[in-house]
Structures are given as C-alpha cells and as structure tokens.
Amino acid sequence: MFASGLLQGRRALITGGGSGLGLAIARRYAELGADLVLVGRRAAVLEAAAEGIRADHGVAVDCFPCDVRNADAVEAMMDQAFQSRPLDILVNSAAGNFLARSETLSPRAIDAVVDIVLKGGANVTLAAGRRWIAAGMPAAVLCILTQSALTGAPYKLPSAMAKAGVLAMIRSLAVEWGPAGIRLNGIAPGPFPTEGAFGRLRPEGTDLPPAEAGVALGRTGRPQELADLATFLVSDGAGYITGEVLAIDGGRRLEGAAGPELPALRSWTPETWAALRNLGRQPAAA
Numbered sequence: 551m552f553a554s555g556l557l558q559g560r561r562a563l564i565t566g567g568g569s570g571l572g573l574a575i576a577r578r579y580a581e582l583g584a585d586l587v588l589v590g591r592r593a594a595v596l597e598a599a600a601e602g603i604r605a606d607h608g609v610a611v612d613c614f615p616c617d618v619r620n621a622d623a624v625e626a627m628m629d630q631a632f633q634s635r636p637l638d639i640l641v642n643s644a645a646g647n648f649l650a651r652s653e654t655l656s657p658r659a660i661d662a663v664v665d666i667v668l669k670g671g672a673n674v675t676l677a678a679g680r681r682w683i684a685a686g687m688p689a690a691v692l693c694i695l696t697q698s699a700l701t702g703a704p705y706k707l708p709s710a711m712a713k714a715g716v717l718a719m720i721r722s723l724a725v726e727w728g729p730a731g732i733r734l735n736g737i738a739p740g741p742f743p744t745e746g747a748f749g750r751l752r753p754e755g756t757d758l759p760p761a762e763a764g765v766a767l768g769r770t771g772r773p774q775e776l777a778d779l780a781t782f783l784v785s786d787g788a789g790y791i792t793g794e795v796l797a798i799d800g801g802r803r804l805e806g807a808a809g810p811e812l813p814a815l816r817s818w819t820p821e822t823w824a825a826l827r828n829l830g831r832q833p834a835a836a
C-alpha cells in the first residue's frame with residue numbers, strides 16, 4: 551500500500567505505544583522506516599514492544615516511561631526525546647475509559663480519564679509543539695479519538711468529554727500552528743478488538759451484542775487498517791490535510807444514524823419489497 555521507506559528518516563513519538571492501537575501504529579511506522587520513541591506508564595510493556603520492533607524492523611526505538619498526566623514529567627521526557635534528534639511525528643494514543651452510570655462517577659473517576667486523554671494529550675502536544683516552533687520545524691500530530699467526540703457516549707461520559715476536548719485542540723492548533731507547518735488530525739476508530747478497549751468496554755460475562763453488530767461491513771476493524779490510515783495522515787501525501795477527523799469504523803456511525811428500523815428493513819423478503827412497491831400505485835386504467 552505504501553512505498554517501502556516512506557517514513558525513512560522520520561522520528562515518531564507514540565504515547566500508549568507499548569500496546570493496543572498505539573503499538574499497531576508503532577509497528578507500521580517502523581516497517582516503513584521510522585525511528586520510534588515509545589511512551590507509556592509501564593516500562594516493561596514499552597521495553598517488550600521495543601525489543602520486538604527492533605528485531606523485526608531494525609529501526610532505533612527509545613522507550614520513555616512517563617505518565618502523560620504529569621506536565622513536568624512530560625517536559626523532562628520531551629527534553630530527552632529531542633536531545634538525540636528532533637521528532638517529526640507525534641501520535642497521541644494513550645487513553646483511559648470504562649463503563650459506568652454517569653451519576654455514580656466520583657470526581658476522581660472523571661479526573662482519571664480526563665487527565666490522561668485531554669490534559670495528557672495537551673501536555674504532550676504543547677511540549678512537542680513549542681520545540682517544533684522554536685526550531686522552525688514542520689511536523690505532524692495525530693490523535694486517536696472516537697466518534698463520541700462528535701456524538702457523545704452514554705455510559706462513557708468522561709471519555710466522550712475528554713475526546714471532544716482533544717478534537718477542539720486539534721481544530722484550534724491546526725489553525726494556530728498551520729503557518730508553522732504543523733498539521734494536526736484525528737482518527738475516530740469504530741470497534742477494534744484491543745485488550746485495553748474491549749477489556750473495559752466489553753467486559754467478559756456481560757450480555758452485550760457481538761462487537762461487529764451494527765457495523766455495516768459486518769466485522770470489527772483490523773489494527774493494521776487503522777495503522778495504514780495513521781501512516782497516510784502523517785505522511786507527505788496528506789500534506790494538505792489538517793484539522794480533520796477521519797472515521798475508520800466500517801460504517802458503524804452511519805448505521806446508528808439510520809435508526810432502529812434498519813434491522814427490520816434488512817430482514818424484509820423480496821415479496822415484502824414487491825408489495826411495498828405496489829402500495830399506493832394507481833391500478834392501470836382499463
């Protein structure tokens with residue numbers, strides 16, 4: 551799909567890069583020649599991911615254990631990350647989410663998610679941005695959102711609020727930093743079966759319908775598919791795209807919008823459709 555070496559000479563920092571969608575993106579960027587900086591809370595998870603990537607793709611991979619909620623720690627991490635060679639790409643993939651009735655959420659529960667997704671995303675993006683601006687470097691930022699940034703998400707209130715804030719950040723900075731050659735875009739994934747998302751949002755033992763239910767294409771997403779979109783958006787091929795959010799959800803957002811009659815319409819027989827076609831037609835004149 552992409553020319554080999556597409557990201558050769560680029561250096562990408564990926565938060566949440568040790569697992570889930572962040573790791574899928576890291577692997578794809580490495581496959582296309584990018585050097586990586588993996589950031590996450592768990593050093594062992596980052597190191598294990600980095601070892602695999604180095605072995606498979608031979609690129610340089612640095613690991614910086616860092617909690618993105620802590621602005622001072624992010625500044626120190628970013629100093630270290632830029633020290634050997636400046637970054638060209640930032641992917642905000644670190645996230646937190648869980649299912650809860652909103653009226654039961656404690657202030658700390660809201661903080662836990664908003665601090666990771668919104669404040670963490672801002673901490674990292676601003677720390678990278680001020681270095682790019684000071685150095686006069688162009689760059690690309692990609693944030694993993696969800697459709698809930700646009701629609702809200704019942705029972706996932708803190709995540710929906712936080713992702714909506716990240717979308718506002720993308721749109722604000724795309725304009726503010728456009729003259730500096732810094733592009734910011736988002737991806738809104740549908741159901742991708744990662745442990746982090748599915749473990750919390752589709753807990754075992756619950757009676758939720760299968761993840762592919764409500765997806766027009768009839769299946770969950772493959773991390774590789776998301777990684778390809780993430781590659782395109784940070785590549786030169788997307789050089790005129792900024793402030794945009796692209797859904798990759800097999801049509802799920804549109805199925806929801808189609809309304810509750812959709813399953814019935816899908817199950818109608820040809821006879822029902824034929825009867826419907828004739829309904830209300832004037833009988834032919836004798």
Ligand code: HXC
Pocket residue numbers: 645646647648649650655656657658659660662663696698703706709710746747750
């Ligand atoms: C209610 C909960 C809760 C739950 C935690 N809390 N889980 N409240 N229901 N299921 C509350 C705790 O009771 C506590 O408040 C507060 O949140 C902080 O919890 P901690 O466990 O101390 O916080 P922390 O260790 O920082 O954990 C953060 C976390 C955790 C977000 C709660 O799940 C996490 O680290 N997740 C990271 C990975 C992840 O979630 N990945 C999913 C990404 S999927 P009190 O008041 O009791 O002290 C994704 C898809 C988006 O983002 C789709 C959107 C629609």
